[in-house]
Amino acid sequence: MSSTSFSGSAPSHIDLRQVDIAPDFWYPLAWSDDLKRGQTIGRRFGKEPIALVRPREGAVFALEDRCAHRQVPLSKGRVEGESVQCCYHGWAYGRSGRCIDVPYLGKGKLPNGVRTYPCQEAGGMVFIFPGDPAKAEAVPLPPLAQVDNPAFKTRRFSPMVKCHYTFMHENLMDMNHQFLHRRQMGQIRARFMGQDQGENFIEARYSFARIGKQQPLAERLIFGKHHDNPNRAQPVEEIVSVRTTYPYQSLHIHDKDGDLIMELFSVYVPNSADGMSSQNFGLLSVLRPKTPFLIDLIWPALGVFTNRIFEEDREIMEMEQRAWNEQGGDRNVEVFPVVKKLRDLLMRCGVPHSDGSVAVHQQPRDETLKRHEALSDA
Structure with a gap:
């Protein structure tokens, strides 16, 4: 992979799915x-x-x-x-x-x-x-969830997803896609609580409001029973923060008292020459409940639950990749500001595609139609 990054901000016409991940970082392979x-x-x-x-x-x-x-x-x-x-x-x-x-x-x-x-x-x-081996000693490893903290129990996963790594960043960052998981998680609504950003990171904060009665057993046992009161000025549910600190991604869940109860570390390693397939290495750390051995009893159920969630995500992201393949470029019409900023970050920190070609971004259909209508009116 090329190690020549885009200087300053990458041109807006460059297709994000033709931007390689920067090699001057530590990546797990096994x-x-x-x-x-x-x-x-x-x-x-x-x-x-x-x-x-x-x-x-x-x-x-x-x-x-x-x-x-x-x-x-x-x-x-x-x-x-x-x-x-x-x-x-x-x-x-x-x-x-x-x-x-x-x-x-x-x-x-x-x-x-x-x-x-x-x-x-x-x-x-x-x-x-x-990347450049001379830089290796100066580049730290990322925080690896709570894998070394005995107060947490950590599950690991490494599924392969047939999509560009940027689709995976966008999927986790945009918690508005919980509608996809309605069969697993019930009727919930993500509330956007704010964001932070810097030179190499973007973070979004959410709370989840449950608008239906269904709640997965493993989630209820770990986090307690959730209800949503539309008359309550402030939500009392956990705050979920999703952060991309390039090139890694993390998710933290804090309870209403501000205590960390779950942390996810994830990194998406391209494993094909065209970059359209990625190996996901993840660590999911869950705070052990006060009841002894409860986490061990519910761990298999939590595994089934998280596997089902990820399979839904995998299927939808591979659909996105297939659409990109069939249309010859990115026609996404993105409206969520956080995801727009995430895309800018991934573009700015990435490197030109390793074969020297970088596809030009195609206008979404609705923008193309508007331009044609304007020409017709003239």
Whole structure:
């Protein structure tokens, strides 16, 4: 992926779905327990294939997943000591990416190696830094929900969604889409409570007002029973804040006393060369209720509930991507100011598409019709 970002604000005519995610950040590619000792697995960051290698001793490392010899995946090879041997001819590469052995050559005739990526583990995930490696030490990892806080129980998820990563940011940021989840959550209405923004973030705050009697059991057990009183001047339900701090996204739920009761961390990692498919790595931390073991009893129900919600989101976002594909560009008519600002942030912080092409934004149909009508009247 290109590391050349848009300078200042990106041109308004650029199609957001043709803006790549910026590589100079830490991105998870796998869960730590997916990578056993003495094993290697293959993953992707955009168009870049990456082999994650866990030697029998020492830390995980990450290499370009192509042998310099015949370009076959190193992730199909064998881990030997602190190196990985290509499955084809046995060429070996260490954690520096340098070729350290070709079995049928002398030690003084070794060819060049492969690209290596800064790599570290945190929160049960294996992170790589796909951008400029000289910047890696200065760039911190994002806050990973409450994964290390024993007062919370954390669920992890990593579904693949066949859409551009920006659709996923927009989906979570715009809580007005709760109508989509009416079968799972009942009749609720999101109330927009305000926003904050800065150079690299945008945050929106909401409360949810329940306008029907249906409430999921897992939600009721964790957060209590909710009602909506239209005559109440201020809502007493939890405040939900959604924040994109580029390139990560988080959601926090605070109760009426201001205490944190739920936190979500999510990042969307492009895993295809065209950027139209993303791997979502998420951590959902829920405050343990005062009743001992209650969270463990309701955890399976919460998992079913959240899975159903995400499946509805996945289906709708993939529909959006298909519409983009069929229409040859973005014809969305966005009216919510927060989402407009989010789109500006994603555009400004992103980089031009890695193949050098950036699609031009197409006018929505209603704007095109208005222009044609104006010309006809003239």
